[in-house]
Amino acid sequence: MHRKAHLASYLGVELLSAQKRPYLHALCAFAAATDQIVDTTRAADARRTFDAWRARTMDDLNASRSAHPVRRALVHTVRMWDLDAAVIAEMLGAYDNDLRRPVSFATFDDLRAFLRGVGGTVAALAAPVLEPTDDDPAAARLMSVLGEAFQMTDIFQDFTEDLPNGKCYLPQCDLEDMGLTQHDLTRGRRSPALDAFIDRQASRADALLAEGAESVPLMHPSSQPFLQCAVTGMRTLLDEVRRRKSAVLWERIRLQLPRTVPVPELSVVPRQRGVLRRGLSRVAARFAPLPATVPRHVAVIMDGNRRWAVARGLPPSAGHSAGERNAWPLVDEALVLGVSHLTLFAFSTENWSREAEEVAELMELLSDSVRRQLPGFVDRGIRVRWCGRRDRIADSLRAQLEDAERRTSANNRLTMTFALDYGGRTEIVDAARRLAVEATEGRVALTEVTEDGFRRYLYEPDLPDVDLLIRTSGEQRISNFLPWQAAYAEIVFAEALWPDFDPAQFRQAVAEYARRDRRFGAQAKADQVVR
Numbered sequence: 001m002h003r004k005a006h007l008a009s010y011l012g013v014e015l016l017s018a019q020k021r022p023y024l025h026a027l028c029a030f031a032a033a034t035d036q037i038v039d040t041t042r043a044a045d046a047r048r049t050f051d052a053w054r055a056r057t058m059d060d061l062n063a064s065r066s067a068h069p070v071r072r073a074l075v076h077t078v079r080m081w082d083l084d085a086a087v088i089a090e091m092l093g094a095y096d097n098d099l100r101r102p103v104s105f106a107t108f109d110d111l112r113a114f115l116r117g118v119g120g121t122v123a124a125l126a127a128p129v130l131e132p133t134d135d136d137p138a139a140a141r142l143m144s145v146l147g148e149a150f151q152m153t154d155i156f157q158d159f160t161e162d163l164p165n166g167k168c169y170l171p172q173c174d175l176e177d178m179g180l181t182q183h184d185l186t187r188g189r190r191s192p193a194l195d196a197f198i199d200r201q202a203s204r205a206d207a208l209l210a211e212g213a214e215s216v217p218l219m220h221p222s223s224q225p226f227l228q229c230a231v232t233g234m235r236t237l238l239d240e241v242r243r244r245k246s247a248v249l250w251e252r253i254r255l256q257l258p259r260t261v262p263v264p265e266l267s268v269v270p271r272q273r274g275v276l277r278r279g280l281s282r283v284a285a286r287f288a289p290l291p292a293t294v295p296r297h298v299a300v301i302m303d304g305n306r307r308w309a310v311a312r313g314l315p316p317s318a319g320h321s322a323g324e325r326n327a328w329p330l331v332d333e334a335l336v337l338g339v340s341h342l343t344l345f346a347f348s349t350e351n352w353s354r355e356a357e358e359v360a361e362l363m364e365l366l367s368d369s370v371r372r373q374l375p376g377f378v379d380r381g382i383r384v385r386w387c388g389r390r391d392r393i394a395d396s397l398r399a400q401l402e403d404a405e406r407r408t409s410a411n412n413r414l415t416m417t418f419a420l421d422y423g424g425r426t427e428i429v430d431a432a433r434r435l436a437v438e439a440t441e442g443r444v445a446l447t448e449v450t451e452d453g454f455r456r457y458l459y460e461p462d463l464p465d466v467d468l469l470i471r472t473s474g475e476q477r478i479s480n481f482l483p484w485q486a487a488y489a490e491i492v493f494a495e496a497l498w499p500d501f502d503p504a505q506f507r508q509a510v511a512e513y514a515r516r517d518r519r520f521g522a523q524a525k526a527d528q529v530v531r
Helices: 007-013 021-040 043-063 069-081 085-100 108-130 138-157 159-165 172-177 182-186 192-218 224-249 270-286 305-311 316-337 349-353 356-380 395-407 424-440 451-455 503-515
Strands: 297-301 341-348 382-387 414-422 468-471 490-493
Touching: 007 021, 007 224, 021 043, 021 069, 021 085, 021 108, 043 069, 043 085, 043 316, 069 085, 069 108, 085 108, 108 138, 108 192, 138 159, 138 192, 138 224, 159 182, 159 224, 159 316, 159 356, 172 192, 182 192, 182 356, 192 224, 305 316, 316 341, 316 356, 316 414, 316 503, 341 349, 341 356, 349 356, 349 414, 356 382, 356 395, 356 414, 382 395, 414 424, 468 503, 490 503
Parallel strands: 297 341, 297 468, 341 414, 382 414, 468 490
Antiparallel strands: none
16 A cells, blocks of 8 residues: 555665565555545545544544455554554544645744645654654654655656646735745746745745655664665755746656666665665666657546456545546646647546446536636647547536637647547547438539548547557557557556556656657668557
8 A cells, every 4th residue: 555655755765674564565555545636536525434444543543443455555664663542533634624624824923834744743653653762842843843844855756747737835915025926836827926936835845855854863773774865855855846847837847767776775675675676776767767768649538447447445536536546646647748648538428337326426526627727728738639529428517628629729729638438439420420411412523532521520630640549457459549540559467556647657658659660661771660
């Protein structure tokens, strides 16, 4: 659970001794599971799901046992290290406030209360496991501050997801002091005031980090490499925030790391060293340089939402919500890479056969997503298109999507097409039917029936051919998706379920595309090997 939720901190914990690693993983996995419930569950279900999780956690702690694997590991850690269950209750209370109240912090002190509740509590719980020397009472306090710094760096990394959803985890007093509004944070336009605002937030985070770093020498020597690694990582990220300034508000932070990352010279056993080397290689791939060749049009079959939810004991709606949230970091990555067309398979003609409740939830989710993301599309130069049948979608959703098409029609940075109520065979049959009608009426001659001539009868005649088709979840078929446009597409089948398919894997798929030799049926060059 910890590895999937946050690879960087997982790798850091791997630097600890074998006696401490399981307990830190347990604390981080519990925090990740709690955060996942709050962030990925549909708003209508989030309170009920979180309330149950919170109640069961406290019951398990009181009973000193649990049937749930993540909570069982937490209970065991609390019992083995005599941790304060009241700190866990404080953490759950902070998440409860975050879930039930609008995200707004009038002052930095208000923000710090949130940082302490969500990040500081986990670090404070970790302090006894890291074994302060001489039982220094300042260690737990300083560790809590270090947790606050970690949580604030996480805020910088999540701007592109939180701000379009109306969540501003920054003090309003700083916005007002610089004559800014929350809307200014999402417009995608740099200004001296925005740059100064981000610099102030980085300075606040720097101050927390400097104070929290004082905990490092207070801990047992075997714990210090882990803590120093965390401090160094946060400082590197804050340096990048200062370099990028207000661009971090709408473009995800990209740390330029070398593709081959050396394993630090630390006292780790060979098994740890192998795990660390593999993990660091994945991190390096996440921040690899841009591929030399970038596809013009990338189409994605977003598969695996329901399996993702089932694996976590969550309802299918939670999987679809997680999948919806995962789409927007991929849009950011497409912008960074320079992809000009991105088509997402949102709902197929065959999906109508699913349970009526699930279909209704999917349509509601899409409607809510378009409503939340549309201001960002307008400001960031993203054009919205809809490819599919338009006669079976609810009038309200159809009007909403068509309004998004109109409002973004002049944008040209990236065309994002929703394939909604779409089926490839249906599209071709509908096109043939329209062509037949015009031929019967004498408006088109048989000599005009060419590939290019036929294209104009498709749902979106201007949609270019697909260069790269990606399907997640390990399934290896195209499922009736864009058969005409993807006739010569390069295909990458990814093992990850859609909610776990991150920007690093998207970039890796584009890099794989760049390595392939696209011949379109022509003979290979003399100096190339025919594959």
